[in-house]
Amino acid sequence: MSEKIISIALDAMGGDFAPQNEVAGAIEALKVESDFNIILVGNSKLLENELLNYQYDKTRISVVNSTEVITMKDSPTKAVKEKVNSSLVIASKMVHSKEATALVSAGNTGAVTISSILNIGRIKGVNRPTIAAPIPNEKGSHTRLSDAGAFVDSKAEHLFQFAKLTTVYLETVFNKKNPTVGLLNVGEEESKGYQLTLDTRELLENSNLNFIGNVEGKDIMKGKANIVVCDGFVGNIVLKFAESILPFLKTKLKDYASTGLVPKIQIGLAKSGLSKSLKVADPNLYGGVPLLGINGITIIGHGSSSPIGIKNMILEAVNSSKVNLVEKLSEVLNK
Amino acid sequence: MSEKIISIALDAMGGDFAPQNEVAGAIEALKVESDFNIILVGNSKLLENELLNYQYDKTRISVVNSTEVITMKDSPTKAVKEKVNSSLVIASKMVHSKEATALVSAGNTGAVTISSILNIGRIKGVNRPTIAAPIPNEKGSHTRLSDAGAFVDSKAEHLFQFAKLTTVYLETVFNKKNPTVGLLNVGEEESKGYQLTLDTRELLENSNLNFIGNVEGKDIMKGKANIVVCDGFVGNIVLKFAESILPFLKTKLKDYASTGLVPKIQIGLAKSGLSKSLKVADPNLYGGVPLLGINGITIIGHGSSSPIGIKNMILEAVNSSKVNLVEKLSEVLNK
Numbered sequence: 001m002s003e004k005i006i007s008i009a010l011d012a013m014g015g016d017f018a019p020q021n022e023v024a025g026a027i028e029a030l031k032v033e034s035d036f037n038i039i040l041v042g043n044s045k046l047l048e049n050e051l052l053n054y055q056y057d058k059t060r061i062s063v064v065n066s067t068e069v070i071t072m073k074d075s076p077t078k079a080v081k082e083k084v085n086s087s088l089v090i091a092s093k094m095v096h097s098k099e100a101t102a103l104v105s106a107g108n109t110g111a112v113t114i115s116s117i118l119n120i121g122r123i124k125g126v127n128r129p130t131i132a133a134p135i136p137n138e139k140g141s142h143t144r145l146s147d148a149g150a151f152v153d154s155k156a157e158h159l160f161q162f163a164k165l166t167t168v169y170l171e172t173v174f175n176k177k178n179p180t181v182g183l184l185n186v187g188e189e190e191s192k193g194y195q196l197t198l199d200t201r202e203l204l205e206n207s208n209l210n211f212i213g214n215v216e217g218k219d220i221m222k223g224k225a226n227i228v229v230c231d232g233f234v235g236n237i238v239l240k241f242a243e244s245i246l247p248f249l250k251t252k253l254k255d256y257a258s259t260g261l262v263p264k265i266q267i268g269l270a271k272s273g274l275s276k277s278l279k280v281a282d283p284n285l286y287g288g289v290p291l292l293g294i295n296g297i298t299i300i301g302h303g304s305s306s307p308i309g310i311k312n313m314i315l316e317a318v319n320s321s322k323v324n325l326v327e328k329l330s331e332v333l334n335k
Numbered sequence: 336m337s338e339k340i341i342s343i344a345l346d347a348m349g350g351d352f353a354p355q356n357e358v359a360g361a362i363e364a365l366k367v368e369s370d371f372n373i374i375l376v377g378n379s380k381l382l383e384n385e386l387l388n389y390q391y392d393k394t395r396i397s398v399v400n401s402t403e404v405i406t407m408k409d410s411p412t413k414a415v416k417e418k419v420n421s422s423l424v425i426a427s428k429m430v431h432s433k434e435a436t437a438l439v440s441a442g443n444t445g446a447v448t449i450s451s452i453l454n455i456g457r458i459k460g461v462n463r464p465t466i467a468a469p470i471p472n473e474k475g476s477h478t479r480l481s482d483a484g485a486f487v488d489s490k491a492e493h494l495f496q497f498a499k500l501t502t503v504y505l506e507t508v509f510n511k512k513n514p515t516v517g518l519l520n521v522g523e524e525e526s527k528g529y530q531l532t533l534d535t536r537e538l539l540e541n542s543n544l545n546f547i548g549n550v551e552g553k554d555i556m557k558g559k560a561n562i563v564v565c566d567g568f569v570g571n572i573v574l575k576f577a578e579s580i581l582p583f584l585k586t587k588l589k590d591y592a593s594t595g596l597v598p599k600i601q602i603g604l605a606k607s608g609l610s611k612s613l614k615v616a617d618p619n620l621y622g623g624v625p626l627l628g629i630n631g632i633t634i635i636g637h638g639s640s641s642p643i644g645i646k647n648m649i650l651e652a653v654n655s656s657k658v659n660l661v662e663k664l665s666e667v668l669n670k
Contacts, residue, residue: 247473
């Protein structure tokens with residue numbers, strides 16, 4: 001355990017159910033480990049009111065007031081530049097000034113990314129940070145899709161850096177030794193793809209990363225590689241497509257159940273087994289996704305994060321702080 | 336019904352279970368409609384032997400001998416150029432010479448695409464053909480993803496053409512009036528994406544297509560647009576990712592069932608309801624995907640197509656021929 005004091009700056013106004021879920025999640029997180037504090041950034045009146053519902057160690061939660069909110073509909077760059085009194089921007093600046101170790105937000109993903117870059121800053125040597133999103137796989141763990149949408153139109157040297165950042169992340173935070181890296185492509189053959197994939201392949205092949213070659217769309221959930229590297233355009237589309245699988249299944253089951261009594265009973269019987277089988281696909285269980293390459297920890301969550309989701313985001317931020325993720329990333333990037 | 340004689344050239348050596356599934360599927364297709372013939376292209380000894388297992392109208396099936404096979408492992412362009420005596424190349428050339436109306440193959444997708452372009456040829460005015468793959472959606476139908484992998488690195492004018500080709504396809508073959516077109520992107524806002532999406536958006540906005548704006552990865556299975564237009568790189572990755580959903584679900588259910596007796600019973604009870612609910616996602620039910628923009632009908636199927644899958648591919652080819660799809664496409668592209 002490190003001796004520094006770990007403080008998590010929680011954007012308490014970010015999510016769809018803010019500040020209720022944020023406050024509930026913060027309280028839950030405190031119960032799990034005792035060696036960190038939480039700074040709730042948001043409308044202090046609302047937050048203090050919400051906190052009245054809970055019993056907790058008052059030395060571990062503080063409230064910092066903010067007067068603006070960046071919404072899901074806001075244009076990220078514009079909002080981050082203009083709403084300087086928003087909970088997100090204030091929380092980010094607290095990480096920059098080292099008043100906090102980590103930023104946790106279930107708010108507008110684009111705005112969290114931009115605010116992290118502008119207000120916290122990048123690790124020296126990092127051109128573009130990457131979102132390393134976990135996609136559940138058949139092996140019972142998650143494949144990390146990197147970049148899942150921090151930037152579109154990245155170049156080969158960016159993709160190569162995404163692979164490095166995500167490798168160090170899995171090694172440091174998940175104790176995964178020498179994780180495998182696959183390059184997302186339209187076929188396994190070396191010659192497949194276009195200039196970006198060909199150039200990236202060359203960089204990966206001549207590196208000391210555990211590169212296993214091209215992987216295809218079907219290999220992500222198969223778990224063929226621990227890390228799947230791609231441009232943020234395709235990564236974001238795949239991530240959002242993946243997130244639509246459970247809603248699709250639910251609709252299909254409901255539609256079938258509505259066709260008669262026997263189907264209704266069949267689906268009723270299926271529900272519990274199904275949801276237990278698909279636990280690995282519940283985003284609230286892993287909480288959030290890291291934005292890697294920022295000079296501080298940033299964890300981004302779903303707008304719809306439950307209190308359990310918020311709790312898990314905070315705990316990932318705490319854990320990433322404890323294992324000195326930023327320092328490890330910086331070391332590898334600058335050696 | 337048209338008065339021309341419809342003949343389907345079936346690449347009988349293409350699929351993983353060729354020629355058994357190809358022959359079985361052909362026999363099944365004959366039973367459904369009476370106004371077309373099938374030309375089985377492949378090793379005539381093998382095919383004639385296989386045909387001995389069935390009773391059928393011998394005037395409707397003919398066999399054309401080929402001495403080479405393009406395998407799934409072959410490099411598409413090289414194989415199509417070198418294996419001129421392959422079932423695929425011979426079948427394609429029969430479409431070019433008008434001995435056949437359509438090419439149907441469950442073989443190497445890349446090779447079927449290349450062979451169609453080189454040996455059948457494109458419709459005048461078409462720069463790049465497109466694969467319009469059906470992805471099941473929540474509305475109980477399919478969203479057409481176009482291009483799902485015929486080409487990578489397409490330009491805005493290509494994507495615009497994909498939208499036109501797929502619109503005419505849905506109107507002509509599926510009687511879908513004025514289908515909606517969405518542009519696959521990382522957000523709904525007009526300014527999202529990169530140069531390709533910005534340029535394509537402009538072309539779509541100024542067209543008479545039913546363009547509804549950007550759609551995201553999550554909107555494909557939601558069925559937000561009838562047609563989702565994208566470059567073949569991202570389209571192929573999404574298509575293959577989508578195809579991995581059912582195997583993923585099966586593995587997860589099996590894993591959970593293996594954890595004890597109660598889970599085993601739960602999953603046993605769930606199976607039938609689940610597979611009925613997810614019928615829409617069974618690729619054998621729609622058979623194959625069309626390659627649009629070729630001067631003839633080309634239907635490409637999964638390597639693992641069942642006899643039912645082959646039957647449905649043949650029937651789609653027959654139907655596309657009857658409604659004069661190629662002539663309609665040519666009309667719209669050249670007006």
